[in-house]
Amino acid sequence: MKTIRNHVDHLFRDVPENEETLLMKEEIIENLEEKVDDLIREGKSQEDAINKAIVEFGDISEIEQAFQEEESKPAPHWLKKSRARLNLEFSLWGSALLIALFAFINFYYTPTVIWFVYPTFAVLWWPLSLFFHWRKQKGGHQ
Template identity: 60%
Template sequence: MKTIRSHVEHLFRNTPQSKQTVLLKEEIIANLEEKVYDLIEIGKNEEDAINKAIVDLGDIDDLISEVGFEQNEGKTPPTGQQRYPKLNLGFSLWGSALIIALFIFINYYYSPNTIWFVYPTFVVLWWPLAMFYYWRRQKGAQQ
């Protein structure tokens, strides 16, 4: 199935080489080979089956853009955490506030004479603090 492999390599010629690209190419090749075997099984010859599988694959530009690759840039696509650092900061602030509020409620409901909620609060505050510095680093890298 060299024809399929060379066709997929040709389709991905302008995408950056990364682990995600290699995995996507291998998945497409495996799917095409499986389709070829299915077409051969129902009576098509190998060359016709390969051509039909390639034609049915169609244009993968939509797939590449959906995965997040930029065709002309030589950079790897950003992951979810790299794409939305400000959203991650907001989520960590709200999440920390809710967790701390839960600790305060549990503290005052079950043991109002002992104030212990302060200790886990310091631990929980590391989450938004780390996200804040990550956001600042990403903001500085973009400028």
């Protein structure tokens, strides 16, 4: 029912759209449509059933407040440490793969000139910077 979908979309206009909110919108729409079907079976016209279902549902201020509280919560300390370590590990693997690629290209195409060490120095700044960030998050270097 397009009227219900439009109403729910209007209610969620100020809520950030993500997978959780999309699932919640779909669930609300399904519930409202079931309510409308029940009211129609009881003898109400479709328009009256839709209006009554919408009025009984009310607004989503509690839902909006829950989403705002969830967004405003800072990430837990252990999660920040975990992300820093994951970023460091990713940068180490990524750098190793890039250096291996440069070495392969170097030795395959120009084996007489060793040039892969120059981009290696540039690539190593990535994990080095994340290592210091990880140490700072870990609390070992303040």
